[in-house]
Amino acid sequence: MSNKNIRVRFAPSPTGPLHIGGVRTALYNFLFARKNGGKFILRIEDTDQTRFVPGAEDYIIEAFKWCGIEFDEGVTKGGDFGPYTQSERKAVYKQYADELITSGNAYYAFDTAEQLSEKRAAFEAEKKTFTYNAAERLNMGNSLSLPKEEVERLLESGTPYVIRFKMPENEQVVMNDLIRGKVEVNTSVLDDKILFKSDGMPTYHLANIIDDHLMEISHVIRGEEWLPSLPLHVLLYRALGWQEPEFAHLPLLLKPDGHGKLSKRDGDRLGFPVFPLQWKDPKTGELSSGYREEGYFPEAFVNMLALLGWNPGDERELFDMEALIEAFSIERVNKSGARFDAEKAKWFNHQYLIKKSNIELAEAFMPILKEHHVLADKEFVTQVIALVKERATFVKDLWDQSFFFFVRPEEYDTKAVKKRWKAASYQQMTELKELLLNTEPFTASHTEEVVKKWIEENEYGMGMVMNAFRLLIVGALKGPHLFDIIALLGQEETVERISNGLLTLGKKE
Ligand code: GLU
Numbered sequence: 001m002s003n004k005n006i007r008v009r010f011a012p013s014p015t016g017p018l019h020i021g022g023v024r025t026a027l028y029n030f031l032f033a034r035k036n037g038g039k040f041i042l043r044i045e046d047t048d049q050t051r052f053v054p055g056a057e058d059y060i061i062e063a064f065k066w067c068g069i070e071f072d073e074g075v076t077k078g079g080d081f082g083p084y085t086q087s088e089r090k091a092v093y094k095q096y097a098d099e100l101i102t103s104g105n106a107y108y109a110f111d112t113a114e115q116l117s118e119k120r121a122a123f124e125a126e127k128k129t130f131t132y133n134a135a136e137r138l139n140m141g142n143s144l145s146l147p148k149e150e151v152e153r154l155l156e157s158g159t160p161y162v163i164r165f166k167m168p169e170n171e172q173v174v175m176n177d178l179i180r181g182k183v184e185v186n187t188s189v190l191d192d193k194i195l196f197k198s199d200g201m202p203t204y205h206l207a208n209i210i211d212d213h214l215m216e217i218s219h220v221i222r223g224e225e226w227l228p229s230l231p232l233h234v235l236l237y238r239a240l241g242w243q244e245p246e247f248a249h250l251p252l253l254l255k256p257d258g259h260g261k262l263s264k265r266d267g268d269r270l271g272f273p274v275f276p277l278q279w280k281d282p283k284t285g286e287l288s289s290g291y292r293e294e295g296y297f298p299e300a301f302v303n304m305l306a307l308l309g310w311n312p313g314d315e316r317e318l319f320d321m322e323a324l325i326e327a328f329s330i331e332r333v334n335k336s337g338a339r340f341d342a343e344k345a346k347w348f349n350h351q352y353l354i355k356k357s358n359i360e361l362a363e364a365f366m367p368i369l370k371e372h373h374v375l376a377d378k379e380f381v382t383q384v385i386a387l388v389k390e391r392a393t394f395v396k397d398l399w400d401q402s403f404f405f406f407v408r409p410e411e412y413d414t415k416a417v418k419k420r421w422k423a424a425s426y427q428q429m430t431e432l433k434e435l436l437l438n439t440e441p442f443t444a445s446h447t448e449e450v451v452k453k454w455i456e457e458n459e460y461g462m463g464m465v466m467n468a469f470r471l472l473i474v475g476a477l478k479g480p481h482l483f484d485i486i487a488l489l490g491q492e493e494t495v496e497r498i499s500n501g502l503l504t505l506g507k508k509e
C-alpha cells in the first residue's frame with residue numbers, strides 16, 4: 001500500500017471523560033500514522049443523543065493536547081472530508097440506509113417499545129432470550145413480515161420505524177485482524193442490528209462504517225471491545241459494495257491483578273487515575289483524578305501507555321514521542337490483555353523527572369515553595385534540586401525531600417532524638433560548632449575532610465557524631481549527603497542551626 005493513502009482515525013463518543021484505554025488507542029493510531037507518513041483524523045461520534053455529556057468533547061481535545069497527540073484532520077483541524085462531527089452529518093446517512101433497503105440488505109421495523117418488551121417477557125417466561133434475528137424476524141412487525149400495502153400505508157402515515165440489518169442466514173464470515181489474524185464467525189449467532197433509529201439518526205454501526213468509507217480510512221485501529229461488531233461492519237461494507245479497511249483490535253487494559261478490564265472503580269479503590277485529566281461529572285459534581293493533576297509528566301504518561309500492549313522487541317523502556325514513532329509497528333502489539341501497573345507508572349515519572357534539567361525542575365518547584373511561604377533564590381533552588389531529585393517521583397515530592405534547605409528545624413524528630421542524642425552529643429556538637437566556625441573554605445569536600453579528621457583525632461564514634469549533627473541541621477535523620485547540605489546552607493546558617501539545636505535539645509542526663 002502506498003503510504004500517502006494511509007488514513008487512520010480516533011472516533012470517540014462524547015459520553016464522559018476519556019479512559020486511559022481510549023488514550024492508548026488514539027496514541028497507537030497517531031504512532032501508526034506518523035510512522036507510515038499517513039494522516040490521523042479525529043471524528044466525534046455523537047449519534048446517540050441520549051448519552052451526550054456536556055464538556056466531554058472539550059475534555060477529549062484538551063487531553064490530547066496535553067499528551068502531545070496531534071491530529072491532521074478533524075474537529076480540531078478541519079479538512080477535506082468534514083464535517084467531522086456525526087450529528088452535523090445527519091443528511092449523509094439516510095441515503096445509505098435506503099440503499100440497503102433497496103438492495104434487500106435491510107428492512108423497516110415498526111415494532112413499538114411495548115411490543116418488543118412483551119416479546120422479551122414471553123421468551124423469558126420460557127427461560128429463553130429473545131433475539132431479533134433470522135429465526136424471529138418474520139414473527140415481528142416489519143417490511144419482511146407485513147404485506148407490501150400495509151408497509152406502504154405505515155410509512156405514508158408517518159408511523160415511527162427503525163431500519164434493521166437483514167443478517168444473512170448461516171453464512172460463514174471470514175475476516176482478517178492485523179493483530180489476531182483470521183477471525184471467523186457464523187452469522188447464525190448474530191442479530192438484526194438497528195442501523196437507523198426512529199429519531200432520524202443512524203446508530204453507531206451505520207454511521208461508523210459510512211464515515212470510515214467516506215473519509216477514506218485505510219486502517220481501523222480500535223479497542224478489542226469492538227471485535228464483536230466486526231462481522232456486522234464487514235457485512236455492511238460488502239452489502240454497500242465497498243472495499244473494507246484493514247482492522248486491528250487492540251488488547252484490553254486489565255486490572256492490576258490481571259482479572260478483567262481496568263475500570264474507573266479500580267482507580268478509586270487502588271489510588272491511581274484512570275483518566276488523563278481530572279474530570280468533574282457535570283451531573284453529580286463527582287471528581288475523578290487525572291494523571292495531569294496528580295503530577296505526571298505527559299511524556300511519562302505517554303511512554304507508560306505505549307508499553308501497555310506493545311513492545312519494541314528489545315529491552316528498551318524509555319521512549320520519547322519521536323522514538324515511539326520510529327519503533328512502533330502493529331505487528332508488535334500483543335494479542336493478550338495488558339495488565340496495568342501503578343508502580344510502573346510512577347517509575348516512568350521518576351525516570352523523566354531525573355532526566356529534566358535542574359533549572360526546569362526548579363521552575364516547576366517555585367510555585368510549590370511559594371505555597372509554603374518560602375521565598376528562595378532560583379539559583380539556590382536549582383542547587384537544592386540537584387541534591388534531591390533522585391529521591392522524588394513527582395515535582396510535588398521535592399518539598400518533602402528538601403524543605404529543610406528552606407526552613408530551619410523548629411522541632412526535632414522525637415524518635416531520632418531519643419536514639420541519637422546521646423550523653424556526649426552536647427559536648428561534641430559544641431566542639432563541632434567551633435570547628436566549623438573556623439573552617440574555610442566552607443565547601444562540601446573541605447568541611448568533610450576537616451570534620452572527619454577531628455572525629456578521628458578525638459576517637460569519637462563516626463556514626464554517633466554524624467547522626468547528632470544531621471539531627472541539628474535537618475531536624476530528622478533524612479536528606480542527602482550532610483556535607484552537601486551544609487555547603488549549600490553556608491557557614492553562618494550551619495552554625496546557627498547547631499546553636500539552636502544545642503539550646504533546644506540541651507544536655508542529655
Ligand atoms: N465511537 C466508538 C467509541 O466510542 C468508536 C469505535 C470505533 O473506533 O469504531 O469507541
